[in-house]
Amino acid sequence: MSVDKHVVKKIARLARIHVSEKKSELLSADLGNILNWIEQLEEVNTDGVEPLSSVNEHALAWREDIVTDGEMPEKVLKNAPENAGEFFVVPKVIE
Amino acid sequence: MSTLVSGRTGEWEVVIGMEVHAQVVSNSKLFSGSSAVFGASPNNHVSLVDAAMPGMLPVINEQCVKQAVLTGLGLNAKINKFSVFDRKNYFYADLPQGYQISQFKHPIVGEGEVKIELSDGSTHKVGIERIHLEQDAGKSLHDQHPLKSYIDLNRSGVALMEIVSKPEMHSAEQAAAYIKKLRSILRYLGTCDGNMEEGSLRADVNVSVRRPGHLLGTRTETKNLNSVKFIMQTIEFEVNRQIELIENGGEVKQETRLFDTTTGMTRAMRGKEDAHDYRYFPDPDLLPLTFDDAFIDELRMGMPELPDEIKYRMVNEYGLSSYDANVLTEERETAAFYELASDGRDRKITANWMSVELFGALNKAGIELAQSPVSPSQLGDLIDLISDGSISGKIAKEVFSEMFETGKDAKLIVDEKGLKQVSDESTIFAMIDEVLAANLDKVNEYRGGKDKLFGFFVGQIMKASKGQANPGMVNQLLKQKLDI
Amino acid sequence: MSDLLKMTATQARNLLLKKEISSVELLDAYQTAMEETKGLNNYVTPTFEVAKQMAMDADKAYSQGTASSLSGLPIGVKDLFCTKDIETTACSAILKGFLPSYESTVTSKVWKSGGVMLGKLNCDEFAMGSSNETSIFGPSVNPWSKKDGNNLSSGGSSGGSASSVAAGAALMSLGTDTGGSIRQPAAFCGVVGLKPTYGRCSRWGIVAFASSLDQAGPFTRTVEDSALIFSAMAGHDPKDSTSASLKVPNFSKAVHAGIEGLRIGIPAEYYVDGMDIDILELWKKGRAWLEQAGATIVDISLPHTKYALPCYYIIAPAEASSNLARYDGVKYGKRIEAETLDEMYELTRADGFGEEVQRRILIGTYALSAGYYDAYYLKAQQVRRLIKEDFDKAFNEVDAILTPTTPSPTFPLGAEVSDPITMYLNDVFTVPANLAGLPGISVPAGLSKQGLPLGLQLLASHFREDKLFSTASAIEKQAEFSLVPPRAAGDLQ
Ligand SMILES: [Mg+2]
């Protein structure tokens, strides 16, 4: 399994990580190696095996519907790289 | 009624499906304890979970689970006792986690249906594909700064039900009937306030066209429509655009579009070539959502009567017209008002009084039923006064406007103003005698064969009684006197 | 009093209770040791002032008779735990300067029990690494490095947590373990490292790496100390839906319970090619020690062991790719300014994340993306179930499983960093427990021929940490591992 540069760029785009032309070449080899190694999983017969996403065996606990949080914009915003009053600020988005 | 549309080259069938995002009525958010109430200052209804601070974890709100199940029951849908929360991964400024917690493979509610009624009286069933619970995103404001967008996370994490219909609507009218009916059911259930203006209920509309009997065409999805009018406009615009495109040799592109409320047109959203690779996977911070039959049964027991059932009863038991029944069941509050006002009385007369007098007065005053100065029992009392002959219909109207203005009881007004109907024989005879004595010439003319004058005498007597004489008795007794 | 650094937490606590030493005195000794061992690069944010206040509070508690289980004991914290108003970076450039307005559940429980916070400890960036070399602050150095020799790795990701305890610069410390990040560095540094059952300790307030695998746990010098601090860390947290609502038993009792009649499994599949001969021998010794202590040794099979690592390297990166999406330059941390939102995201994340983190985000994104999900992610989840079922079967027969913690002792810094797969192989014995959610403990049990510490690992079934403490204590007694690393603080020598 090799991951060509085109795929690397597509994946990097999905993950919103900028990769230079040169870096995408390096990554292409790098990711290819790792995926090759991972593909030994194909040896395992998993017919009819239910996928396991959680080892927890208890039921999901529910919260009561009461307001217990919020009303602290200063805490929410204090680490923001940019804010205007009580808003976060980002470069203009055009839909 | 045919829903086919004729184009230049022949007929087209329109196929519409809708994904409705309904904000769940709850105090707090789906996975955090901050308030879900609309309208706070920016970033005030935001917890550290909603702002996706490192290490924050979701904990599910039980009320939101109940509301989704209740909605499923109201749409006669299959309730899934096992469902799974997945992460839908994408980057956007108002999506602080970088993913939305939603349900993908295993939604909480499966297939159901909504019955709609069209203007020609025909009914039509629209299938529900599924309902899933998910988080709302925050809000981006693009008009505050020339180079920046401002982000408010107040809505981030508020619970939504995404109600996905099957592609079973074929005209703007059907789509409008569907969304109205859905809204009405949600409001009856109390699971969504249905406030489209505030965005509590908004629709993504999928439209495609095809030759009748052919395979489905390529669809476009127009997002976030928040009024019935916009939904209809979008459908009409998209149908015309798509037909024209195909008839001119073009092809419809599967894409997401936006509706421009000022022009009434839709346009393709700007580049999102990877928008559909959401990399869904089960959220490892949550476990599968499970509950038992007892939980569902308890919710079912507490369910209110829904508009279709009430309407059925109104038409078949109360004898109301289908039109009146529709008017009276559109809102849960209206139906409840009517049931109270008409209980133990003439159902039809009460229906009439509500739809003509009460709604007329409310309209004129520009207020909602909830603020009506006349309560259901007060209206009922008024109708009782009519039925037992205490006042005439005409006087009743007068009494009603006084009630509406002052909030006083009908009886009190009738007593205060001495409006009680006169049904005492000797009193009425006395009035008749007076009127006849004053118009001897006319009495002679009448007896001479001028029958028409009977009406004149009745008018004079009613006038003399200030409208309070029982009109039936006046007629009967006058006849006795004149026909001697 | 130079013996202060030599005491175990349990010993120190006894002297504090008898008022033979004070918390402030103890803290002073540790803060001096922190200065002295600065070259090991363990503390990324020391918290001298906070520590002083906490030690004074502890002394007050002792004098008023209100002391708790950890009162006055100096404790270091991996920089993955969010600590209120104290910089928390996950050792990543992208979180530089981040000041949480909240305290993680586990650390706040430890402070509530009287623990004294020494500072934030070095680790691999976002806990992704096995040598502490992906940290933006540079690697933690293993105190077992010869004074004039190469700098050796403390292991990872909780390198600073292991190194500081071994070097006498923390009495105990907190770490997290996603694929071996507590047990492997504990083995490399010659200390005790416990990874509790998944769900035993709250994950709330810990920077997430892979949510279905992450668990917090302690580093200590003895098994008894491990039980002491673990009892304070464990317990149900309604803010973490994956935390188990179980009562926390008295683990200190388990330490002294003995292992008479326990059945200990030795899994055939843990003999792997290229395993260090010293480790094989130590493993045999461990088996003999347990037998001498009254346990029965049972040969068992965990047939899917071989697939645990590749399975892990799909699941952990997949979850990480999603967990790390929130570092986007909007709410906190680093931002590289740009004209468009997407450009800002891409530049910020390319600049803020190190190479290994980017690599894992990309692998994870790939494994979840359209067309690859079934072949990679779903397949890995299926294999994960088979791995868990192997253990379920094994624990029908045995009370605990004995394995080496790592296939080799530590290595010089820089030796493995270029090849990710070689680096990943460090976790071959530790990863299966994370996939199955099982508790595991690494106990220092001997030295390699080059004089480097080696650890033995014990695994038990879900929520049976008590059995780990009993068996680990038996190993500890017989191994008599009491050597002091060459680069430890002078007073520890
Ligand atoms: Mg949608």
Ligand SMILES: [Zn+2]
């Ligand atoms: Zn949705």
